[in-house]
Amino acid sequence: MSAPAANIAIGIDVGGTAIKGGLVETDGCILERRSIPTNPVEGVDHVLGRIAAMVGDLANHAASLGRAISGVGVGVPGTIRHATGIVEAPPNLPGWKNVPVVARLCWLTAQRVVLENDANAAALGEFLCGAGRGTKDMVMLTLGTGVGGGIIANGNLFRGELENAGELGHMIVAPGGRLCGCGQRGCLEAYSSATQTAARVIERIKRGEPSSLTPLVESGQEISAEQIVAAADEGDALAADAWRETCLHLAVGCINIQHMLNPQRIVLAGGMSAAGAKLLNLVEQLISENCSRMLGPLPVVGLAELGNDAGLVGAALVAMKTV
């Protein structure tokens, strides 16, 4: 009997609302997927138990396909210790403090388990199987509730001394500017996350500036980045100015990344990257207007390709890369 083909791993993406899992090939192809609610209020033990059950289910499915799995990669938000497999204190998983996720899941699943920060995992996914294919050095900015980041240097995740590298949302792009959730002022995240883009629009409307979005704000509804871009397209001056401010700070961030790391590509991901050309074209224009040509070429910026699967695919690839 021939040995089963290897090079298939399980990726688990633990989010605040859902835990996604999948069987992933080396090329990023997802053979099978699962999704369950996170329900973090149930506590660490229950959540880990349900992750272990999902791993068992996916491993059984792999066996039914005649495939063996090489490991399990788990992507978790917040500060993690890749080397020791400990999750320190993820912001959207209350009660998870210094949880030895790798040791616990190894015990529960009898599989080899590797832990990674979710933004790093997503960056690795895009690097190997998405918008970073063919590059050696890539930086990813994830524009969602916050602004996440991941740095790939010479084909590997760059983690830094305390594994806190890649927190690019907290690079200061406007000294003395808006207060960020991290306590600093003027972080990229305080301007260019989807949440803060909407917050700036709402603040200005509440100060009395006219906008076609005023009825939405007055009714207490949330405003999405898509609605702001659409309003800007229809001639809403406030929406256009706020969107430009989002893209300007993003452009400044990209210029700083270019001077610091000179990556082959900067990839924009996350919910706001759905704005597509409306985001990319303005960011490129503002980079061109603000970046020195004396220090080398302008940064090459592109849009992510894997969408919501980047974290899941990347987590599996982390497990494959650390065999």
Ligand SMILES: [Zn+2]
């Ligand atoms: Zn910050």
